[in-house]
Amino acid sequence: KNEVEQSPQNLTAQEGEFITINCSYSVGISALHWLQQHPGGGIVSLFMLSSGKKKHGRLIATINIQEKHSSLHITASHPRDSAVYICAVLRRGNQFYFGTGTSLTVIP
Amino acid sequence: EPEVTQTPSHQVTQMGQEVILRCVPISNHLYFYWYRQILGQKVEFLVSFYNNEISEKSEIFDDQFSVERPDGSNFTLKIRSTKLEDSAMYFCASSGTSGRAVDEQYFGPGTRLTVT
Numbered sequence: 001k002n003e004v005e006q007s008p009q010n011l012t013a014q015e016g017e018f019i020t021i022n023c024s025y026s027v028g029i030s031a032l033h034w035l036q037q038h039p040g041g042g043i044v045s046l047f048m049l050s051s052g053k054k055k056h057g058r059l060i061a062t063i064n065i066q067e068k069h070s071s072l073h074i075t076a077s078h079p080r081d082s083a084v085y086i087c088a089v090l091r092r093g094n095q096f097y098f099g100t101g102t103s104l105t106v107i108p
Numbered sequence: 109e110p111e112v113t114q115t116p117s118h119q120v121t122q123m124g125q126e127v128i129l130r131c132v133p134i135s136n137h138l139y140f141y142w143y144r145q146i147l148g149q150k151v152e153f154l155v156s157f158y159n160n161e162i163s164e165k166s167e168i169f170d171d172q173f174s175v176e177r178p179d180g181s182n183f184t185l186k187i188r189s190t191k192l193e194d195s196a197m198y199f200c201a202s203s204g205t206s207g208r209a210v211d212e213q214y215f216g217p218g219t220r221l222t223v224t
Contacts, residue, residue, distance in 0.1 A: 041197055
C-alpha cells in the first residue's frame with residue numbers, strides 16, 4: 001500500500017488551461033513537498049508546506065492537514081510546465097515517502 | 109546561486125564491485141539525503157544524515173550501504189557489493205540552515221548507476 005497517492009497519473013492539457021494535481025496521504029506528517037522532475041531527470045523543489053497555502057508565480061499549493069490532502073495548481077499552463085510532478089511527505093522522524101508522480105504534458 | 113553537485117554523472121560497474129557516489133551539498137546546509145529512482149519507478153528515500161550521523165534510514169538502506177561525510181564538504185554513498193537491482197539514478201539533496209529538517213530541499217542532478 002502506498003502511503004502517498006497522487007492523481008491523476010497522467011494529464012494532458014492545452015496551453016492556458018488551469019491544472020490541478022492531487023495528493024492524498026495516509027500517515028501523520030510534519031511537512032509535504034511538491035517536486036518537479038524534468039524529462040532529463042533533474043528534480044526541483046517547488047514548495048514545502050505544513051499548513052495553508054503557498055503561491056509562487058503561476059503555481060499554488062494548498063494543504064489540508066485534517067483531510068490529509070494537498071493540491072498543486074498551475075494557472076495559465078505553458079508547454080514548459082511539462083514535467084512529472086511529485087508529492088513527497090516528511091513523516092515525523094525525518095522519513096520521506098514519495099508519490100508515484102503525475103506526468104503532465106501541456107500542448108501548445 | 110549555490111547548488112548541490114554530484115559526481116560522477118554516470119557510473120558503470122560490474123556486479124559485486126564497490127562503488128562510491130559523491131555529493132557536495134550546499135555549504136551552509138545541515139541535513140543531507142540520498143534517494144534512488146529505479147528507471148520508470150518512483151523516487152525512494154534511502155537515508156538522511158545530520159550532525160555527522162544517520163538520522164533516519166529506510167528498509168532499502170541495509171548493510172550493503174553506508175554514508176559518510178569525510179571532510180566537511182563531501183557527502184558520499186558507498187554500495188559495498190553491487191547487485192543488478194542497484195541500477196538506478198541516485199540523487200543527493202541537502203536542506204536546513206536553521207537546524208530544522210522541514211526546510212526546502214535542494215537536489216543534485218543525480219548519478220546514474222548501471223550494474224552489469
